[in-house]
C-alpha cells in the first residue's frame with residue numbers, strides 16, 4: 001500500500017516518539033516512509049528542509065504534501081487519524097481531561113526542559129549555559145517526580161491502556177544516558193519504561209535505528 005506518511009527524522013532525537021508511533025501503527029496496516037536528516041551535515045538547516053520545517057528541527061511529518069512539526073502535535077494527529085489503534089481517549093470520554101493535562105505537561109514542561117538541558121549553549125549565550133542547564137536539571141527532576149506519582153499503582157499514565165503520552169514520555173526518558181538514569185531511579189517510572197519497552201514496536205524501532213545504547217552514547221558525547 002502506498003504510504004501517505006513521510007517522517008523526517010534523526011536517530012535518538014525528538015523524532016523518536018513519532019517514529020515509534022508510526023512503527024506501532026504498522027500493526028493496524030498503516031505504512032510510512034522515512035527520510036533521515038543528517039545532523040552532521042546540518043541538513044536540518046538546509047533551504048529544502050526549511051521549506052518543510054522553518055524551525056530547522058526534527059521531527060517533521062508529511063501527510064501527503066502537508067508538513068506538521070512538533071512531536072506532540074504529530075502524536076495527537078496520528079492518534080486522531082487512527083482511532084482504531086486506541087492511542088487517545090476520545091472527546092467526551094472519562095479519561096480525556098487527564099489525558100490532555102498530561103499531554104500539555106509533557107509539551108510545556110518536560111520537553112522544553114530537555115531542550116534547554118541539551119541545547120543551552122546553542123540556543124542562548126554559551127556564557128549563560130551552565131545556569132540554564134542547572135535550572136533545566138531541576139525542572140526535569142521535578143517532572144519525573146510528578147510523573148512517578150501519577151504512575152503509582154498504575155500501568156500507564158492515563159487509564160488502563162497505553163496512549164500517546166506513554167510513547168512520548170518513554171521516548172524522552174531514554175534520550176541520553178544521564179537523563180535515562182535520572183528518570184529511571186524512580187520505581188514507578190522504571191517499571192513503566194520497562195513495560196513500554198517490552199512492546200514489539202519498541203524492539204522493531206531499536207532494530208531499525210541501529211541499536212539504542214550506542215546512540216545514547218553519541219548524544220552524551222555531544223553535551
Ligand SMILES: N[C@@H](CCC(=O)N[C@@H](CS)C(=O)NCC(=O)O)C(=O)O
Nearest residue numbers: 013014044056057058059070071111
Ligand atoms: N519542540 C520540538 C523540539 C524539536 C527539537 O528540539 N529537535 C532537535 C533534536 S532533539 C533538533 O532538531 N535539533 C537540531 C537543531 O536544533 O539544529 C519537538 O518536541 O518536536
